[in-house]
Amino acid sequence: MIEKTAHVHWEGAGKNGKGQISTETGALKAVPYGFATRFEDDRRGSNPEEILGAAHAACFSMAFSFACDKAGFATSAVDTQAKVRLAKQGEGFVIDRIALVLQATVPGLDEAKFQALALAAKRDCPLSKALASVPEISLQASLVPGS
Known part of the structure:
Protein backbone atom coordinates (compact mmCIF):
# COMPACT_ATOMS: atom_id res chain seq x y z
CA MET A 1 0.00 0.00 0.00
CA ILE A 2 1.08 3.53 -0.74
CA GLU A 3 -0.19 6.57 1.10
CA LYS A 4 0.60 10.16 0.13
CA THR A 5 -0.12 13.25 2.20
CA ALA A 6 -1.14 16.81 1.47
CA HIS A 7 -1.79 19.53 4.01
CA VAL A 8 -3.83 22.71 3.87
CA HIS A 9 -3.75 25.60 6.29
CA TRP A 10 -6.70 28.00 6.08
CA GLU A 11 -7.23 31.29 7.89
CA GLY A 12 -10.26 33.56 7.83
CA ALA A 13 -13.90 33.16 6.95
CA GLY A 14 -15.28 32.06 3.59
CA LYS A 15 -14.78 34.50 0.73
CA ASN A 16 -12.21 36.56 2.65
CA GLY A 17 -10.20 33.59 3.89
CA LYS A 18 -6.85 32.48 2.50
CA GLY A 19 -5.20 29.10 2.45
CA GLN A 20 -1.92 27.41 1.66
CA ILE A 21 -1.52 23.98 0.07
CA SER A 22 1.54 21.81 0.74
CA THR A 23 2.52 18.25 -0.13
CA GLU A 24 4.80 15.86 1.71
CA THR A 25 7.33 15.84 -1.15
CA GLY A 26 7.57 19.62 -1.13
CA ALA A 27 6.46 19.82 -4.77
CA LEU A 28 3.78 22.14 -3.45
CA LYS A 29 4.94 24.20 -0.51
CA ALA A 30 2.62 26.80 0.97
CA VAL A 31 0.99 27.46 -2.43
CA PRO A 32 -1.65 30.14 -1.81
CA TYR A 33 -5.31 29.70 -2.68
CA GLY A 34 -8.56 31.39 -1.88
CA PHE A 35 -11.78 32.66 -3.40
CA ALA A 36 -10.05 34.74 -6.08
CA THR A 37 -7.79 31.91 -7.30
CA ARG A 38 -10.73 29.54 -7.42
CA PHE A 39 -13.67 31.61 -8.67
CA GLU A 40 -12.03 34.64 -10.25
CA ASP A 41 -8.97 35.03 -12.45
CA ASP A 42 -6.32 35.57 -9.78
CA ARG A 43 -3.26 33.63 -10.97
CA ARG A 44 -1.14 34.27 -7.87
CA GLY A 45 -2.05 30.89 -6.46
CA SER A 46 -3.78 27.64 -7.23
CA ASN A 47 -7.13 25.99 -6.59
Missing part, protein backbone atom coordinates in the same frame (compact mmCIF):
# COMPACT_ATOMS: atom_id res chain seq x y z
CA PRO A 48 -8.48 22.50 -5.90
CA GLU A 49 -9.77 21.97 -9.46
CA GLU A 50 -6.42 22.83 -11.05
CA ILE A 51 -4.63 20.46 -8.68
CA LEU A 52 -7.21 17.74 -9.33
CA GLY A 53 -6.74 18.24 -13.08
CA ALA A 54 -2.96 17.96 -12.75
CA ALA A 55 -3.31 14.80 -10.69
CA HIS A 56 -5.76 13.23 -13.15
CA ALA A 57 -3.62 14.12 -16.18
CA ALA A 58 -0.52 12.71 -14.47
CA CYS A 59 -2.24 9.49 -13.45
CA PHE A 60 -3.83 8.98 -16.88
CA SER A 61 -0.51 9.66 -18.67
CA MET A 62 1.25 7.02 -16.59
CA ALA A 63 -1.61 4.53 -17.07
CA PHE A 64 -1.46 5.09 -20.83
CA SER A 65 2.32 4.64 -20.93
CA PHE A 66 2.08 1.43 -18.88
CA ALA A 67 -0.73 0.12 -21.11
CA CYS A 68 1.45 0.77 -24.17
CA ASP A 69 4.40 -1.00 -22.53
CA LYS A 70 2.21 -4.01 -21.73
CA ALA A 71 1.04 -4.12 -25.37
CA GLY A 72 4.65 -4.02 -26.60
CA PHE A 73 4.88 -0.37 -27.60
CA ALA A 74 7.21 2.21 -26.05
CA THR A 75 5.86 5.73 -25.70
CA SER A 76 8.20 8.50 -26.91
CA ALA A 77 6.09 11.37 -25.60
CA VAL A 78 2.78 11.64 -23.79
CA ASP A 79 1.15 15.02 -23.22
CA THR A 80 -2.17 15.22 -21.41
CA GLN A 81 -4.28 18.22 -20.54
CA ALA A 82 -7.18 17.96 -18.10
CA LYS A 83 -9.87 20.63 -18.00
CA VAL A 84 -11.91 20.43 -14.80
CA ARG A 85 -15.22 22.30 -14.79
CA LEU A 86 -16.73 23.55 -11.55
CA ALA A 87 -20.43 24.35 -12.04
CA LYS A 88 -22.98 26.00 -9.78
CA GLN A 89 -25.53 23.53 -8.46
CA GLY A 90 -28.20 24.77 -6.08
CA GLU A 91 -26.54 26.53 -3.16
CA GLY A 92 -23.13 25.02 -3.92
CA PHE A 93 -20.87 23.74 -6.65
CA VAL A 94 -20.09 20.43 -8.31
CA ILE A 95 -17.40 19.18 -10.66
CA ASP A 96 -19.56 18.16 -13.58
CA ARG A 97 -16.99 17.56 -16.30
CA ILE A 98 -13.38 16.62 -16.82
CA ALA A 99 -12.08 16.76 -20.37
CA LEU A 100 -8.85 14.87 -21.01
CA VAL A 101 -6.89 15.72 -24.14
CA LEU A 102 -4.07 13.32 -25.01
CA GLN A 103 -1.38 13.75 -27.62
CA ALA A 104 1.11 10.91 -27.75
CA THR A 105 3.94 9.69 -29.92
CA VAL A 106 4.11 5.91 -29.91
CA PRO A 107 6.22 4.48 -32.74
CA GLY A 108 4.70 1.45 -34.49
CA LEU A 109 1.23 1.86 -32.95
CA ASP A 110 -1.74 2.10 -35.31
CA GLU A 111 -4.71 4.42 -34.72
CA ALA A 112 -7.22 1.74 -33.71
CA LYS A 113 -4.92 0.16 -31.10
CA PHE A 114 -3.91 3.65 -29.89
CA GLN A 115 -7.55 4.62 -29.27
CA ALA A 116 -8.25 1.31 -27.51
CA LEU A 117 -5.22 1.73 -25.22
CA ALA A 118 -6.17 5.35 -24.47
CA LEU A 119 -9.74 4.40 -23.54
CA ALA A 120 -8.50 1.53 -21.37
CA ALA A 121 -6.07 3.87 -19.59
CA LYS A 122 -8.90 6.34 -18.95
CA ARG A 123 -11.03 3.55 -17.51
CA ASP A 124 -8.23 1.95 -15.45
CA CYS A 125 -6.37 5.00 -14.13
CA PRO A 126 -6.83 5.09 -10.31
CA LEU A 127 -7.89 8.75 -10.39
CA SER A 128 -10.49 8.08 -13.09
CA LYS A 129 -11.88 5.39 -10.80
CA ALA A 130 -11.81 7.73 -7.81
CA LEU A 131 -13.61 10.39 -9.85
CA ALA A 132 -16.36 8.04 -11.05
CA SER A 133 -19.03 10.35 -9.59
CA VAL A 134 -18.14 13.06 -12.12
CA PRO A 135 -20.98 12.88 -14.67
CA GLU A 136 -18.72 13.34 -17.70
CA ILE A 137 -15.09 12.40 -18.18
CA SER A 138 -14.29 12.75 -21.86
CA LEU A 139 -11.19 11.83 -23.79
CA GLN A 140 -9.87 13.27 -27.03
CA ALA A 141 -6.81 11.27 -28.07
CA SER A 142 -4.46 12.13 -30.93
CA LEU A 143 -1.65 9.89 -32.12
CA VAL A 144 1.24 12.11 -33.15
CA PRO A 145 3.44 10.76 -35.94
CA GLY A 146 6.97 10.17 -34.75
CA SER A 147 10.12 8.22 -35.30
Whole structure:
Protein backbone atom coordinates (compact mmCIF):
# COMPACT_ATOMS: atom_id res chain seq x y z
CA MET A 1 0.00 0.00 0.00
CA ILE A 2 1.08 3.53 -0.74
CA GLU A 3 -0.19 6.57 1.10
CA LYS A 4 0.60 10.16 0.13
CA THR A 5 -0.12 13.25 2.20
CA ALA A 6 -1.14 16.81 1.47
CA HIS A 7 -1.79 19.53 4.01
CA VAL A 8 -3.83 22.71 3.87
CA HIS A 9 -3.75 25.60 6.29
CA TRP A 10 -6.70 28.00 6.08
CA GLU A 11 -7.23 31.29 7.89
CA GLY A 12 -10.26 33.56 7.83
CA ALA A 13 -13.90 33.16 6.95
CA GLY A 14 -15.28 32.06 3.59
CA LYS A 15 -14.78 34.50 0.73
CA ASN A 16 -12.21 36.56 2.65
CA GLY A 17 -10.20 33.59 3.89
CA LYS A 18 -6.85 32.48 2.50
CA GLY A 19 -5.20 29.10 2.45
CA GLN A 20 -1.92 27.41 1.66
CA ILE A 21 -1.52 23.98 0.07
CA SER A 22 1.54 21.81 0.74
CA THR A 23 2.52 18.25 -0.13
CA GLU A 24 4.80 15.86 1.71
CA THR A 25 7.33 15.84 -1.15
CA GLY A 26 7.57 19.62 -1.13
CA ALA A 27 6.46 19.82 -4.77
CA LEU A 28 3.78 22.14 -3.45
CA LYS A 29 4.94 24.20 -0.51
CA ALA A 30 2.62 26.80 0.97
CA VAL A 31 0.99 27.46 -2.43
CA PRO A 32 -1.65 30.14 -1.81
CA TYR A 33 -5.31 29.70 -2.68
CA GLY A 34 -8.56 31.39 -1.88
CA PHE A 35 -11.78 32.66 -3.40
CA ALA A 36 -10.05 34.74 -6.08
CA THR A 37 -7.79 31.91 -7.30
CA ARG A 38 -10.73 29.54 -7.42
CA PHE A 39 -13.67 31.61 -8.67
CA GLU A 40 -12.03 34.64 -10.25
CA ASP A 41 -8.97 35.03 -12.45
CA ASP A 42 -6.32 35.57 -9.78
CA ARG A 43 -3.26 33.63 -10.97
CA ARG A 44 -1.14 34.27 -7.87
CA GLY A 45 -2.05 30.89 -6.46
CA SER A 46 -3.78 27.64 -7.23
CA ASN A 47 -7.13 25.99 -6.59
CA PRO A 48 -8.48 22.50 -5.90
CA GLU A 49 -9.77 21.97 -9.46
CA GLU A 50 -6.42 22.83 -11.05
CA ILE A 51 -4.63 20.46 -8.68
CA LEU A 52 -7.21 17.74 -9.33
CA GLY A 53 -6.74 18.24 -13.08
CA ALA A 54 -2.96 17.96 -12.75
CA ALA A 55 -3.31 14.80 -10.69
CA HIS A 56 -5.76 13.23 -13.15
CA ALA A 57 -3.62 14.12 -16.18
CA ALA A 58 -0.52 12.71 -14.47
CA CYS A 59 -2.24 9.49 -13.45
CA PHE A 60 -3.83 8.98 -16.88
CA SER A 61 -0.51 9.66 -18.67
CA MET A 62 1.25 7.02 -16.59
CA ALA A 63 -1.61 4.53 -17.07
CA PHE A 64 -1.46 5.09 -20.83
CA SER A 65 2.32 4.64 -20.93
CA PHE A 66 2.08 1.43 -18.88
CA ALA A 67 -0.73 0.12 -21.11
CA CYS A 68 1.45 0.77 -24.17
CA ASP A 69 4.40 -1.00 -22.53
CA LYS A 70 2.21 -4.01 -21.73
CA ALA A 71 1.04 -4.12 -25.37
CA GLY A 72 4.65 -4.02 -26.60
CA PHE A 73 4.88 -0.37 -27.60
CA ALA A 74 7.21 2.21 -26.05
CA THR A 75 5.86 5.73 -25.70
CA SER A 76 8.20 8.50 -26.91
CA ALA A 77 6.09 11.37 -25.60
CA VAL A 78 2.78 11.64 -23.79
CA ASP A 79 1.15 15.02 -23.22
CA THR A 80 -2.17 15.22 -21.41
CA GLN A 81 -4.28 18.22 -20.54
CA ALA A 82 -7.18 17.96 -18.10
CA LYS A 83 -9.87 20.63 -18.00
CA VAL A 84 -11.91 20.43 -14.80
CA ARG A 85 -15.22 22.30 -14.79
CA LEU A 86 -16.73 23.55 -11.55
CA ALA A 87 -20.43 24.35 -12.04
CA LYS A 88 -22.98 26.00 -9.78
CA GLN A 89 -25.53 23.53 -8.46
CA GLY A 90 -28.20 24.77 -6.08
CA GLU A 91 -26.54 26.53 -3.16
CA GLY A 92 -23.13 25.02 -3.92
CA PHE A 93 -20.87 23.74 -6.65
CA VAL A 94 -20.09 20.43 -8.31
CA ILE A 95 -17.40 19.18 -10.66
CA ASP A 96 -19.56 18.16 -13.58
CA ARG A 97 -16.99 17.56 -16.30
CA ILE A 98 -13.38 16.62 -16.82
CA ALA A 99 -12.08 16.76 -20.37
CA LEU A 100 -8.85 14.87 -21.01
CA VAL A 101 -6.89 15.72 -24.14
CA LEU A 102 -4.07 13.32 -25.01
CA GLN A 103 -1.38 13.75 -27.62
CA ALA A 104 1.11 10.91 -27.75
CA THR A 105 3.94 9.69 -29.92
CA VAL A 106 4.11 5.91 -29.91
CA PRO A 107 6.22 4.48 -32.74
CA GLY A 108 4.70 1.45 -34.49
CA LEU A 109 1.23 1.86 -32.95
CA ASP A 110 -1.74 2.10 -35.31
CA GLU A 111 -4.71 4.42 -34.72
CA ALA A 112 -7.22 1.74 -33.71
CA LYS A 113 -4.92 0.16 -31.10
CA PHE A 114 -3.91 3.65 -29.89
CA GLN A 115 -7.55 4.62 -29.27
CA ALA A 116 -8.25 1.31 -27.51
CA LEU A 117 -5.22 1.73 -25.22
CA ALA A 118 -6.17 5.35 -24.47
CA LEU A 119 -9.74 4.40 -23.54
CA ALA A 120 -8.50 1.53 -21.37
CA ALA A 121 -6.07 3.87 -19.59
CA LYS A 122 -8.90 6.34 -18.95
CA ARG A 123 -11.03 3.55 -17.51
CA ASP A 124 -8.23 1.95 -15.45
CA CYS A 125 -6.37 5.00 -14.13
CA PRO A 126 -6.83 5.09 -10.31
CA LEU A 127 -7.89 8.75 -10.39
CA SER A 128 -10.49 8.08 -13.09
CA LYS A 129 -11.88 5.39 -10.80
CA ALA A 130 -11.81 7.73 -7.81
CA LEU A 131 -13.61 10.39 -9.85
CA ALA A 132 -16.36 8.04 -11.05
CA SER A 133 -19.03 10.35 -9.59
CA VAL A 134 -18.14 13.06 -12.12
CA PRO A 135 -20.98 12.88 -14.67
CA GLU A 136 -18.72 13.34 -17.70
CA ILE A 137 -15.09 12.40 -18.18
CA SER A 138 -14.29 12.75 -21.86
CA LEU A 139 -11.19 11.83 -23.79
CA GLN A 140 -9.87 13.27 -27.03
CA ALA A 141 -6.81 11.27 -28.07
CA SER A 142 -4.46 12.13 -30.93
CA LEU A 143 -1.65 9.89 -32.12
CA VAL A 144 1.24 12.11 -33.15
CA PRO A 145 3.44 10.76 -35.94
CA GLY A 146 6.97 10.17 -34.75
CA SER A 147 10.12 8.22 -35.30
